[in-house]
Amino acid sequence: MPQIFPRKANILPHLTLAGSLAGGVFAILFIWYYFSPEYTDVGYAPEQPIEYSHRLHAGELGISCQYCHTNVKDAAHSNVPATQTCMNCHSQIRTESLKLLPVRESWATGKSIEWIKVHKLPDYAQFSHAVHTNNGVGCESCHGRIDQMEVVFQAEPLSMGWCLECHRAPEQYLRPDDEITTMGYEYSDDFVEQNLQRINAEDIQPPTNCSACHY
Amino acid sequence: MSTASTDKNLAHLADFHDEVPLVKGNLKFHDITEIVSSHTEKKTPFAWYGAFSLALAGLMLLLGMIAYLFWNGTGVWGLNNPVGWGYAIVNFVFWVGIGHAGTLISAILFLFRQQWRTAINRSAEAMTIFAVICALVFPTIHVGRVWAIYWTLPLPNQMGMWPQFKSPLLWDVFAVSTYFTVSLVFWYIGLVPDLATMRDRAKGKIRRLVLGVASMGWTGANRHWRNYEKAYLLLAALATPLVLSVHSVVSFDFAVSIVPGWHTTIFPPYFVAGAIFSGFAMVVTLLVIARKIYGIENIITVEHLEKMNIIILLTGTMVGFAYITEFFIAWYSGVQYEQYAFVNRMFGPYAWAYWTMMSCNLFFPQFFWFKKLRRNVTFMFIISIFVNIGMWFERFVITVTSLHRDYLPSSWDYYTPTAVDALTFVGTFGLFFTLFLLFLRFMPMVAIAEVKGVMPEADPHFYDHEGDGHHAEHAVEPSTQQ
Numbered sequence: 001m002p003q004i005f006p007r008k009a010n011i012l013p014h015l016t017l018a019g020s021l022a023g024g025v026f027a028i029l030f031i032w033y034y035f036s037p038e039y040t041d042v043g044y045a046p047e048q049p050i051e052y053s054h055r056l057h058a059g060e061l062g063i064s065c066q067y068c069h070t071n072v073k074d075a076a077h078s079n080v081p082a083t084q085t086c087m088n089c090h091s092q093i094r095t096e097s098l099k100l101l102p103v104r105e106s107w108a109t110g111k112s113i114e115w116i117k118v119h120k121l122p123d124y125a126q127f128s129h130a131v132h133t134n135n136g137v138g139c140e141s142c143h144g145r146i147d148q149m150e151v152v153f154q155a156e157p158l159s160m161g162w163c164l165e166c167h168r169a170p171e172q173y174l175r176p177d178d179e180i181t182t183m184g185y186e187y188s189d190d191f192v193e194q195n196l197q198r199i200n201a202e203d204i205q206p207p208t209n210c211s212a213c214h215y
Numbered sequence: 216m217s218t219a220s221t222d223k224n225l226a227h228l229a230d231f232h233d234e235v236p237l238v239k240g241n242l243k244f245h246d247i248t249e250i251v252s253s254h255t256e257k258k259t260p261f262a263w264y265g266a267f268s269l270a271l272a273g274l275m276l277l278l279g280m281i282a283y284l285f286w287n288g289t290g291v292w293g294l295n296n297p298v299g300w301g302y303a304i305v306n307f308v309f310w311v312g313i314g315h316a317g318t319l320i321s322a323i324l325f326l327f328r329q330q331w332r333t334a335i336n337r338s339a340e341a342m343t344i345f346a347v348i349c350a351l352v353f354p355t356i357h358v359g360r361v362w363a364i365y366w367t368l369p370l371p372n373q374m375g376m377w378p379q380f381k382s383p384l385l386w387d388v389f390a391v392s393t394y395f396t397v398s399l400v401f402w403y404i405g406l407v408p409d410l411a412t413m414r415d416r417a418k419g420k421i422r423r424l425v426l427g428v429a430s431m432g433w434t435g436a437n438r439h440w441r442n443y444e445k446a447y448l449l450l451a452a453l454a455t456p457l458v459l460s461v462h463s464v465v466s467f468d469f470a471v472s473i474v475p476g477w478h479t480t481i482f483p484p485y486f487v488a489g490a491i492f493s494g495f496a497m498v499v500t501l502l503v504i505a506r507k508i509y510g511i512e513n514i515i516t517v518e519h520l521e522k523m524n525i526i527i528l529l530t531g532t533m534v535g536f537a538y539i540t541e542f543f544i545a546w547y548s549g550v551q552y553e554q555y556a557f558v559n560r561m562f563g564p565y566a567w568a569y570w571t572m573m574s575c576n577l578f579f580p581q582f583f584w585f586k587k588l589r590r591n592v593t594f595m596f597i598i599s600i601f602v603n604i605g606m607w608f609e610r611f612v613i614t615v616t617s618l619h620r621d622y623l624p625s626s627w628d629y630y631t632p633t634a635v636d637a638l639t640f641v642g643t644f645g646l647f648f649t650l651f652l653l654f655l656r657f658m659p660m661v662a663i664a665e666v667k668g669v670m671p672e673a674d675p676h677f678y679d680h681e682g683d684g685h686h687a688e689h690a691v692e693p694s695t696q697q
Binding site (some may be wrong): 004005012032036037041159160161162164165 | 371372373374375376414423427431432676
């Protein structure tokens with residue numbers, strides 16, 4: 001009986017073996033990179049109903065984060081400001097601006113501006129802004145350089161592994177209480193020792209057990 | 216050749232033929248090849264299409280139910296406190312249990328040189344693989360957030376989290392997936408020589424190419440056989456502990472908890488016995504039909520079925536013994552919760568399920584003490600169906616009756632499955648039979664090469680005294696396996 005496969009088919013088993021090895025490595029690297037929140041979530045910058053520039057307000061004008069996000073140190077949820085907050089200034093400044101028309105509309109009708117949430121956590125993960133901002137975690141640590149963002153985007157992966165990086169070694173990330181809202185904070189040379197002292201003195205123990213966040 | 220040695224040879228051959236032959240009907244090597252291969256080569260019979268459409272409808276039902284479940288969440292099942300494990304877990308254990316006969320037949324009986332295994336091992340292994348696939352459906356869809364199922368695997372992930380290695384549910388993931396992989400490899404290795412046989416008989420070009428790839432260049436060379444036998448032996452040795460370990464680990468899902476009725480040290484051996492029991496019952500159910508339709512009654516003979524029935528009798532009695540031991544231990548423990556759990560099984564709201572289990576698993580197999588009954592094909596078919604039902608109810612009794620009344624009487628409840636529960640279970644039979652019918656249609660359902668190895672013709676001296684003209688006095692003897 002003649003052979004089914006030609007002589008050159010002898011290379012197929014070798015190719016298959018090499019192909020599955022290379023394919024396996026490729027699949028791992030592909031998933032590693034493209035399936036990670038660093039790829040899928042970081043950079044999320046939805047178009048907001050108003051072209052509000054954090055770069056202008058927080059950066060150039062130097063308005064503190066807490067001027068608008070007033071609850072950040074008192075509540076689990078850090079609030080998006082009410083239209084009232086915008087109108088504090090904009091009843092005086094740029095009152096004719098077309099870009100600000102929706103703000104004035106909202107002010108006139110009492111209907112909220114529907115800002116789009118950028119930083120999302122899963123429903124089963126509980127997070128408290130108050131706990132973090134009162135224990136030395138800066139805004140910048142999770143939200144990045146808001147003062148340089150024309151449109152706010154997600155700067156960090158916000159994945160569980162990313163949370164744990166800090167929960168397991170808080171001394172690498174904490175900053176003094178009066179620098180919480182600072183953008184572009186420069187760590188001193190001995191910040192780790194200072195943080196360790198503070199962690200000891202204030203007994204800061206970021207939990208790493210499941211029910212710390214999942215309850 | 217001297218007279219003395221001739222006599223010795225004759226005596227040896229007589230021994231060989233004294234036993235009831237494994238293959239009947241005076242079949243020769245070529246007949247086996249012909250009978251088994253022809254079913255994959257002939258035009259698809261009309262009846263096959265009928266059966267296949269029915270199975271496919273079942274599979275569609277399963278997919279529909281799963282889609283409905285994913286869309287709505289596990290609330291569509293009858294689960295609630297205190298019964299958080301219902302049909303899904305019952306069905307999982309049921310199917311995994313059925314998946315135990317295959318490896319037992321192919322690995323343990325192989326190591327114990329039970330030659331009768333050759334007629335049934337191929338289809339039993341196929342059944343095993345398909346049953347494990349059906350089983351794997353259930354824990355997967357039971358997790359609720361099914362898109363997070365990969366969390367059960369120890370993969371590096373963005374959560375920086377490992378699975379809970381202390382949980383028997385995780386051990387289950389490893390046990391069942393290992394079992395599935397080894398069973399699949401074992402099955403495939405065993406298929407290679409037969410696929411090559413079919414390749415050599417193939418008429419069409421595509422069929423020859425596909426089988427040529429699948430048989431991996433098998434030529435039947437001595438070296439191939441040596442490697443094959445070695446691989447088969449090693450895999451059998453690897454699969455043997457798995458037969459015992461998989462269902463032991465499944466039983467840990469229950470036994471490691473503290474629920475009365477689950478927290479029992481007897482669970483691992485009792486589950487393994489039950490698994491083999493249900494697995495053999497399913498093999499009998501399937502093969503009684505298949506051997507008739509495919510006309511292979513001379514290969515899978517009544518003797519084969521009888522041997523399986525003896526195993527059913529043995530394991531059924533072991534399982535029944537375990538039921539009774541559980542009761543004794545519950546009484547002997549002096550723990551009121553334990554005692555109540557078992558009294559509740561017998562006389563509580565689920566007594567109907569309990570007595571169904573008892574009669575199907577302990578009582579009905581006892582008929583197999585009678586040789587006449589265990590050789591009666593119709594009768595054994597009925598009993599095997601009873602055993603299948605009984606073993607499903609065993610898992611139902613263990614899972615549901617233990618949960619529905621535990622320590623807190625205020626939360627006692629009666630679990631009722633929903634239509635989605637029931638139809639999902641029916642659907643898995645669709646999945647199972649879809650795969651099994653495809654197997655019957657496209658694969659050699661009997662291990663051709665292995666059956667040949669246990670036939671008288673395989674004896675190197677078979678032709679010595681036949682004088683069939685093929686072999687001169689000094690001719691090279693035929694190889695044992697062609």
